[in-house]
Amino acid sequence: MIFKVLYQNSIKRTPRRETTESMYVEADTEVEARSKVESIKDYNIEYVEPLEGNHLEYEKKSPDFKITEIK
Template structure:
């Protein structure tokens, strides 16, 4: 399943909508998606959103849509 992870670049800053970024990962669960990102990056993860159906198709049309792969 594809998940959209909304995050801030630093855990030290207070989250603000204007600085929220996103990335896409493929994982089995939301917990696994969060763990994948947290194990590699020092991000303040705000929300992990599962994407499927029409929502996934809409996100795929975005020029920013790219599944992020982390090296193990």
């Protein structure tokens, strides 16, 4: 399943819409997606959103859609 992870670049940064970034991650569960992102860097994760059906198709049309490979 594909998840859209909304985050701040720094764990110390308070969430603000203007500085929120996103990445797309493939994982089995929301918990796994969150732990994969946290393994890269100490991001301040705001929200993990599962994408499926029409919502996933809509996101795929975005030029920013790229699944981040995390091992």
